[in-house]
Amino acid sequence: MEVEAAGAPVAIGAPRQRCVLAALAVDAGRPVPVQTLIDRVWGPEPPQRVRHALYVYVARLRKVLGSAGSGGHRPAVTRRAGGYLLDVDPDRVDLHRYRRLVARTREPGCPAADREALLRQAVRLWRGVPVADLAGEWPARLRRSWAQEHLDTVVAWADATLDVDDPTASIGLLTELAGQYPYHESLAAALMRALHAAGRSADALHHYARTRRRLVDDLGTEPGRDLQSVHQAVLRGDAPRPVRTPAPVPRQPDTGIAPAQLPADLSTFSGRTDHLRLLDAQAVPIVAIAGTAGVGKTTLAVHWAHRIRDRFPDGQLYINLRGFDPTGPPVQATEAVRRFLDALGVPAERSPTGLDAQVDLYRTLLADRRMLIVLDNAHDTTQVRPLLPGGSGCLTVVTSRNQLTGLVAADGAHPMTLDLLSPDESRQLLAGRLGADRIAAEPEAVDDIIASCARLPLALAIAAARAAVRRNHPLAALAGELRDAGARLDALAGDEPYTDPRAVFSWSYRALSADGARLFRLLGLYPGPDIPVAAAASLAAVPPKHTQVLLTELTLANLVVEHAPGRYSLHDLLRAYAVERSESEQERRAATHRLLDHYLHAGCAADRLLSPYRDPITVAPAQPGVTAESFADAQQALAWFTAEHECLLAATGLAAATGFPVHAWQLAWALGTVLDLRSRWDDWLRTQHIGLEAAQRVPDLDAQALAHRLLGRAHLRLNRPEQAAVHFQRALGLFQEVQDRTGEARVHLDINAVLQHPDGYRRAIGHAAQALDLYRTAGHRLGQARALNAIGWSHMQIREYRSGIAYCQQALAIYDDLADRSGQASVWDSIGYGHHHLGDHAQASRCYRHALDLYRELGYRYPQAATLDRLGDVHLATGDYANARQTWRRALTILDELDHADAPRVRAKLRALPDRRTWTLAALSRW
Known part of the structure; x- marks a missing residue:
C-alpha cells in the first residue's frame, strides 16, 4: 500500500496503522462502522483494548494525512455516527479510479474505441500485488477478490481490442496471466479469441488442448460451454465473439429499502x-x-x-x-x-x-x-x-x-x-440450550448423549429439546433412552419431518439409484470405522469399478464420507438408518459371509508375504462375488494390514457375533504375524481370545491348539510369563492329542522363551532340544534353525558363549540357505551377544548392526529396540559413553512408543551414565 503527495511517497507508519488506512480507503467517501474496522484490522480475535488501539491509530493517521496534499485536496479521517470516514476524492484512490473507468464502459452507447481506451487505462493501474505489505485474513481476502476483478477487467479489455482490430495488444498480458491461472476458462477463451484474430489459430487450438488437459487431469471436468464454443469457432474458421454483458436497464425508483431476506440467526449458535x-x-x-x-x-x-x-x-x-x-x-x-x-x-x-x-x-x-x-x-x-x-x-x-x-x-x-461436530463443539451446543451448570453436573451422561447422537447437530438439538422440557429428569435418563442403537432413531423422532432424523435421512435416501440404495443398506452391516472399495464390492457382490461409481453417488449425496482416498465411512445414526432399511435375513447373512471371506482370504495372502515360512492353515474357497486382493510384495502386504487394522479387528468380532466361528479363529490366526510385528500386543491378545472361544465352539482341536499357542505368545510379549505358560501347556497337550509334531515343536520353543530366567535356563535348553529333535524328524528346516538359535541363546545365558555361538552359526547357515531375513536378524543378534561377552566388542558391534539393518528393512519395532539396547551395552563396555547414550535413547524412543515394560530399565541405564564433564576428564586422563 502506498500514499503519495506531490509525487513523493508518504510514510504511513506501523503495519496496523497501514491496515486501518486501507480499511478506510476501500470505502473512501463512505463511513465505515467501528466494528467493521476492528474486524478488518484485527480479525476474529482482537485484543482486549482494541477500540483504544483503533483511536490511537486514527489519531496518528490524521497527522500523517495532514501533510499529504495541500489546501482543499488534503485527505482527512473524520468521525461519523458509529464509525469513521476517509474524506478524499475517490479518484485519488487507485481502486476507485480503476472501478470508475470500468463502470464507464458499461454506459449505454459507449463507443468501441472509448471502451478499449478506458479498459486499457484501468488495466495499467494494476501494479503488482495489492496490499502486499499487509498481513491478516482481511487483506488476504482483498487480494483474492481484487485478483478476480482484475482478471475480469483484463478479459473485457482483451475482447475490446478485438472491436478496434488490435488483438495483438492483449496477447502478452493474457499469456502471462494464463500461466498464473491455468484453470481460468474465461481467460483461456479470451486468449484464444485474441490469438485467432491475430492469425495464430494453431496457437489458439494448442492453448485449448493444454487447458482442457489440465482441467481433465487435475479437476476431472471438461471445459465449460463458453470455452468449447470458442474452440468450435476456431476450428470452423469463424471469428469467435465474446458473450456480451446485457446493457443495463433503468432501475426502478429506489424505495430506500434494501432487501433483507435472511432468516433469523440462531441465538444459541456455537462451534464451527x-x-x-x-x-x-x-x-x-x-x-x-x-x-x-x-x-x-x-x-x-x-x-x-x-x-x-x-x-x-x-x-x-x-x-x-x-x-x-x-x-x-x-x-x-x-x-x-x-x-x-x-x-x-x-x-x-x-x-x-x-x-x-x-x-x-x-x-x-x-x-x-x-x-x-x-x-x-x-x-x-x-x-x-x-x-x-x-x-x-x-x-x-x-x-x-x-x-x-x-x-x-x-x-x-x-x-x-461440513463434518460432524467435534466432542467439544457438541458440548457447547448442549450447554447453549440446557445451561452450562446442567451439562457440568452430569459429564458422563453428556458424553453418552453426544456419542448416541453421533455428534450430528440435528440429533443433538432434538436431544437438548427433550431434556429442556424434562427439567426435573436427570440427563442420565435421556442417555439411557438413546443407548439402544436399535431404538435410537425412535428416541430422536421429532414432531415434524424437518426435526426427525429418520425423515430427514429418507429424503436423501429416496433420491438414490436402486443399486446405490442397496449398497447404502448393506453398508449398515459393516463393522469397521471405514470401508475400502474392495471390501464394499465384496459386501455387495458388485465389481469394484461399479462399486466405485455407487460410492461416488453416496458421497455426492453426503450419505457417506470419503475421509481418505478410497476409504468411506458413515456416522452411527446413518448406519442405524441403513440397518432399518436393510435386506432380508438371508441376504444380510450372505453379505456378511462375503465380507468375512474377503478379509480372511486377503489376510492370509498378506500374511504369506510377511511370514513366507509360516505353516499355512486350510481356508474354504471364497463365496461368489468376493473381490480378491493381491499384493506385489511384503511392503504392500504390510501397508494393507496397516490400513485395514481396525477393520480386521472388527471383522474378527463380527464373525464371532454372527455365527461364523471358523472365520473368527482363522482371522485371529491370520492377524498373528502382523500384530506381533507392529507390537500391537493388546490387540493380539483380544483377537486371540475371540479366536480361542470360536475354536472351542466349532469344536476343532487343531484350531484350539493354534489359538492357545498364539494367545500364550501374546501374553509373553506383554511380559506375563505365568499366563503364557498356562496356554502353552494346554497347546502342547492338544498338539500331542492330534499328533501334530511340528506343533509340539513350536510350543517347546515357546516354553523355552518362558524359561529365560536364571532358574530356568537349563530347562529351557531341554525344551529347545526337544523341539530340534521333533523338527528333524519332520524334516522342518526352518524349525531346526529356530531351535538351534534358541539352544545357542540359552547356552549363552549360562556363560557358555563359544558353545552358544556354534549353535547359532548352524542356525545362520540354514537361515541363509532359506533366505529368511527375520531368522537371520535374530541369529545375528544372538551371535553379537556372544561376542560381546567374550570381549570381542568390535565383532559384537558388527553383528548387532547387521541385525539392526535387517530389522529396519522388515519394520520390526521391538526387536530393533532390544538390539539397540544390547548395542548400547557394547558402547558402554568400550567407554564410548556418547554412543551408548545415543543408542539407548533410540531404543527408549521405540519402547516408549510401544509402552513396553523394558522402558524403565533402559531409562535407568541412561540415568546411570556419567555426565559429559566426566567423559571429558576421563578422556584427558587417557591422553
Whole structure:
C-alpha cells in the first residue's frame, strides 16, 4: 500500500496503522462502522483494548494525512455516527479510479474505441500485488477478490481490442496471466479469441488442448460451454465473439429499502469456529457448503451471512430451493429468479418473458451492487447456476446435501464440506440450550448423549429439546433412552419431518439409484470405522469399478464420507438408518459371509508375504462375488494390514457375533504375524481370545491348539510369563492329542522363551532340544534353525558363549540357505551377544548392526529396540559413553512408543551414565 503527495511517497507508519488506512480507503467517501474496522484490522480475535488501539491509530493517521496534499485536496479521517470516514476524492484512490473507468464502459452507447481506451487505462493501474505489505485474513481476502476483478477487467479489455482490430495488444498480458491461472476458462477463451484474430489459430487450438488437459487431469471436468464454443469457432474458421454483458436497464425508483431476506440467526449458535474462520478468509464470489442431512449447513450459512451482512450495503437475498423437500418438487429457476426480481423492485409487468431474459435482467441489476445471496438447500448445479450474479461485487452462498462439483469446477466456487461436530463443539451446543451448570453436573451422561447422537447437530438439538422440557429428569435418563442403537432413531423422532432424523435421512435416501440404495443398506452391516472399495464390492457382490461409481453417488449425496482416498465411512445414526432399511435375513447373512471371506482370504495372502515360512492353515474357497486382493510384495502386504487394522479387528468380532466361528479363529490366526510385528500386543491378545472361544465352539482341536499357542505368545510379549505358560501347556497337550509334531515343536520353543530366567535356563535348553529333535524328524528346516538359535541363546545365558555361538552359526547357515531375513536378524543378534561377552566388542558391534539393518528393512519395532539396547551395552563396555547414550535413547524412543515394560530399565541405564564433564576428564586422563 502506498500514499503519495506531490509525487513523493508518504510514510504511513506501523503495519496496523497501514491496515486501518486501507480499511478506510476501500470505502473512501463512505463511513465505515467501528466494528467493521476492528474486524478488518484485527480479525476474529482482537485484543482486549482494541477500540483504544483503533483511536490511537486514527489519531496518528490524521497527522500523517495532514501533510499529504495541500489546501482543499488534503485527505482527512473524520468521525461519523458509529464509525469513521476517509474524506478524499475517490479518484485519488487507485481502486476507485480503476472501478470508475470500468463502470464507464458499461454506459449505454459507449463507443468501441472509448471502451478499449478506458479498459486499457484501468488495466495499467494494476501494479503488482495489492496490499502486499499487509498481513491478516482481511487483506488476504482483498487480494483474492481484487485478483478476480482484475482478471475480469483484463478479459473485457482483451475482447475490446478485438472491436478496434488490435488483438495483438492483449496477447502478452493474457499469456502471462494464463500461466498464473491455468484453470481460468474465461481467460483461456479470451486468449484464444485474441490469438485467432491475430492469425495464430494453431496457437489458439494448442492453448485449448493444454487447458482442457489440465482441467481433465487435475479437476476431472471438461471445459465449460463458453470455452468449447470458442474452440468450435476456431476450428470452423469463424471469428469467435465474446458473450456480451446485457446493457443495463433503468432501475426502478429506489424505495430506500434494501432487501433483507435472511432468516433469523440462531441465538444459541456455537462451534464451527474453524469453518467460520475459513469462510471469513474467502474472497471468491461463490461458496458451496455441502454436508449430510442434519449436519447444520443452513444454520452455518445463515449465521455467517448475518456476521458479514454489513459488507453488502445493497441488501441480502435468500431462497430455500427445496432440493430435498418431501412436500413437493424443487423450486424451479423461473420461480426463483422471479422472486429475486420482485425483491429488487421489478414489477411483474416490467419483467421480461422467458428464463434467459429474466436472468439477464437479474444479473444486470446486480452488476454494480454489493449484495449477499443465500441459495439454501439446492438439489444440483443446474438449479443454482441461473441464480449466480455476473459481477464481482456480490457473494453467493449455496448449501446442498450434494457435492456441487460442477459449481466448483466450472464456476470457481469455494467448496466446504461440513463434518460432524467435534466432542467439544457438541458440548457447547448442549450447554447453549440446557445451561452450562446442567451439562457440568452430569459429564458422563453428556458424553453418552453426544456419542448416541453421533455428534450430528440435528440429533443433538432434538436431544437438548427433550431434556429442556424434562427439567426435573436427570440427563442420565435421556442417555439411557438413546443407548439402544436399535431404538435410537425412535428416541430422536421429532414432531415434524424437518426435526426427525429418520425423515430427514429418507429424503436423501429416496433420491438414490436402486443399486446405490442397496449398497447404502448393506453398508449398515459393516463393522469397521471405514470401508475400502474392495471390501464394499465384496459386501455387495458388485465389481469394484461399479462399486466405485455407487460410492461416488453416496458421497455426492453426503450419505457417506470419503475421509481418505478410497476409504468411506458413515456416522452411527446413518448406519442405524441403513440397518432399518436393510435386506432380508438371508441376504444380510450372505453379505456378511462375503465380507468375512474377503478379509480372511486377503489376510492370509498378506500374511504369506510377511511370514513366507509360516505353516499355512486350510481356508474354504471364497463365496461368489468376493473381490480378491493381491499384493506385489511384503511392503504392500504390510501397508494393507496397516490400513485395514481396525477393520480386521472388527471383522474378527463380527464373525464371532454372527455365527461364523471358523472365520473368527482363522482371522485371529491370520492377524498373528502382523500384530506381533507392529507390537500391537493388546490387540493380539483380544483377537486371540475371540479366536480361542470360536475354536472351542466349532469344536476343532487343531484350531484350539493354534489359538492357545498364539494367545500364550501374546501374553509373553506383554511380559506375563505365568499366563503364557498356562496356554502353552494346554497347546502342547492338544498338539500331542492330534499328533501334530511340528506343533509340539513350536510350543517347546515357546516354553523355552518362558524359561529365560536364571532358574530356568537349563530347562529351557531341554525344551529347545526337544523341539530340534521333533523338527528333524519332520524334516522342518526352518524349525531346526529356530531351535538351534534358541539352544545357542540359552547356552549363552549360562556363560557358555563359544558353545552358544556354534549353535547359532548352524542356525545362520540354514537361515541363509532359506533366505529368511527375520531368522537371520535374530541369529545375528544372538551371535553379537556372544561376542560381546567374550570381549570381542568390535565383532559384537558388527553383528548387532547387521541385525539392526535387517530389522529396519522388515519394520520390526521391538526387536530393533532390544538390539539397540544390547548395542548400547557394547558402547558402554568400550567407554564410548556418547554412543551408548545415543543408542539407548533410540531404543527408549521405540519402547516408549510401544509402552513396553523394558522402558524403565533402559531409562535407568541412561540415568546411570556419567555426565559429559566426566567423559571429558576421563578422556584427558587417557591422553
